[in-house]
Amino acid sequence: MSPKGSRGTTILLAKASKPIQKEFIGNQSGGRVFLFLGTDDFLRDYQKVLEKGIEFVREPKQADYGTVAVFKDLYGNLWDLVQFNEDHPMNGSID
Structure with missing residues (x-):
């Protein structure tokens, strides 16, 4: 899987x-978040995920690094939906 038009970002x-x-399905990380879904528009994508019935286990909050909420996938894995601050190293592409 990869984002539309992506040239290197993929998930197998x-x-x-x-x-x-x-x-170990759903517990690969011992109950910690280990998958990160970055967005350029947190509120838009948060609403889309909610509309699909995905369960959020931690509501949105402002953190030092950006806006984040934690959701659970079909197998119980925890993901961060995150929009990093403009000056954060994870914001933008990696050269």
Whole structure:
């Protein structure tokens, strides 16, 4: 999967292939956020995600680095929906 028009940003979604792997579905990170979905318009994308029925486990807040909320995917993995501040190193492209 990759954003429309992307030339390098991708996510590979793989199914568990062994019984021991299935035990870790939704808990690959021990209950911590480890996936980050960046946006250039937090409110727009927050509303879109809410409309799709995605469960937010932490409501939006202003942090030192930007605006963030935590949601859970279908398998229980925690994601940050985040719009980084303009001066944050994660804002923009990596050369």
